[in-house]
Amino acid sequence: MDMSQFIATFFTESAEKLNELEHGLLDLDPRQPTDPDLINTIFRAAHTIKGGAGSFGFMAVSDFTHKMETLLDQVRNDEREVTPELVELLLEAKDGLGELLDAAQNDEALDTEAIALIERRLATMLNGDLSLNPEETPPEPVEASAADWQIRFTPHPDMMHTGNDPLRIIKELSDLGDVAVTADLKMLPAWSDFCADDIYLSWQIELHGACSQAQIEDLFAWVEDECDLVISAITASTAAAAAEPPTPTPANTLLITDKLQTEVIVERRKETERREKSGRRKSDKAEGVSIRVDINKIDSVINNVGELITTQSILSNLCQQFDRDDPLLLQSFGDKLESAVDQLERHTRDLQEHVMGMRMLPISFVFGRFGRTVHDLCSKLGKQVELHLVGEHTELDKTVIEQIGDPLMHLIRNSMDHGFETPAQRTAAGKPETGVLLLNAYHKGGNVFIEICDDGRGLDRELLIAKALEKGLISAETAETMSDQDAYQLIMQAGFSTATELSDVSGRGVGMDVVRQNIEALNGVVLIRSEQGVGTNITIRLPLTLAIMDGQLISVGNDTFVVPVVSIVESLQVSDAMVRKVAGSGELLHYRQEYLPILRLHRAFGLETDARELDRGVVVVLDVDGKRLAVFVDSIFGQQQVAVKSLESNFQRVQGVMGATILGDGSIALILDPTSLAQMNAISIH
């Protein structure tokens, strides 16, 4: 039977279990009493990988995991203490196991020496204090073999209570040779004492057939504690032995059995190799292609398909009714056709969107690996940092997930290396010894935000400016007027970091400018806030091209636009008295003790409208990255959920617009991008 179709499942499951294993190990605190649930979870993760690997014949993986599992089993049974050395070794072993699995999956070359070294260290730890070697079973005693056996089988009365059936075993015995069975009825009770669930019989069985005692015992293995069993060879009389064809002597039988076993083993090995090879070929193709999808997402696709089928049947109906000779019918036919095609179009788009939505993955895929990074860097740098994760379920497109990992990793390394102080420095500064690194992800507007916050030493504005001056990145004039935000942004500039500052932790020859480039390549933005002595907050804003968001419908002239509801502070009607004209700054709206720049949308987009005066329309106040912008429109309608479609992928990037959506009536509305609108306004003023 071909089991190779399940190999992909095995690798996916193993990857998940490796993750669980690592997280569990990171949570394992040698200073605390061991949490049995935690150690069980870790044990099970290893156990599952071992079981699966064994089933597919990945013996290297299975043997390696067995050693890890044995150590974990000892911890589980309170036979071994959790020491930092144990945790470190198991973490390294986990990495090694990951490599073994990768190698098995991709047929890659493997650093067998490194693996062997870890394996030896596992073995040393296993044997070091307890000299346990569970694989080693005592050598099998040489089994007697004979042609005839006498078996006395007395089941305990409750044997059937474990689902065992003495008749089944007797039938199996008959597979080994001819049997003569005599039932012993003398334990049968009086009818009044008879219990139908219990066994009162015992059997005397004579078995005629060349088999070993072990073969017979095997049949009774499941019930050996539920019966009294006596197996004895019947010594054949000399006369009978002479008359019969020579029976194999015990030695002979053993020899034959050995040969058989050898053949079986060789055959199995070949089978294993075949399976490994075919498995590898299969998984090569599957690598990186498979994706786990939430069942709800699949349901909505199925829903879409249902809608499409309905539309298709409407269209088929129409075709049947089609009669080109009847001018009256033709007119109504055209209308019906148009509406059906509209419907088809809408459903197709929905389907497309839902299928694309399957590509959305929670950011925990990326966040997951940072626990280990922080743990490793803490021991390497002699720092104490706790990692807190928030919003791990925030979804991002698979492509973004794949590409955001490296920049995030770099920012975290950077924060660990430069941001956090040593415990001594922290104590001196009046902070808790253990620092907190917070990774926070959330959706806001049409964007995904990822924050990396540390409570470390913060950025030193003056130091940054001085360094930028020294490197000639900024002029002395700029330096004087530079805002804090701009000064912090300097660390992201090419040429700011130099080789001498690169440590082996955050360095790796890649500067923060590469991080910025990577994020900008995803149409993202990096914002840095910092306070000296308090900490640094690096926020990455990424556009969410496939989001569904709440939109406020507004109109200008004949056009309808959508404004993200989250960006709207309020909407109001204004009078001329509230507006100030300021040279160089355009129009300002005096509103709640603030002056807000006004953007007239019809002017910005060059649209015709009757509502040109401010008192004839509505002003929508938007929040743009903490600043406000008043946008003047003709009128506002209702709110509705809209699916954001990218313009860039089909057309090009348009200033002030983040995408488009299809409204309920089938018409298209552009979705406004508040950030970009604010930039448009600033540029138009200058």
Added chain:
Amino acid sequence: MATILAIDDSVTIRQMVAHTLKSKGHTVIEAVDGLDGLAKAKAGAVNLILTDINMPNMDGIEMIKQVRALPAHKFTPILTLTTESTSDMKMKGKQAGATGWIVKPFNPEQLLATIDKVLR
């Protein structure tokens, strides 16, 4: 053909077991842990139970004890799937009420042979 309840937290093992059994025409009910297994054992007629031991939420040992206590499953064959080649786990399963065991890793033929043995 029999209805077989297969309980294992490893999706790989579950799929393999289910595929093997279904290929011989058996009906397979899958459960992801002891708790799930217990619920499914209570829910309907099952001729045979195959269960892993190490599972989250409720382990196989506890599940076997509880299933065995149900009148409907007083005599139902229950086989443990165990990687432990040591007699320890096998015996723990037996003491809880299991009929026997199948040692992992097993190939489909071994699985089917063992199952035929208890079903015939």
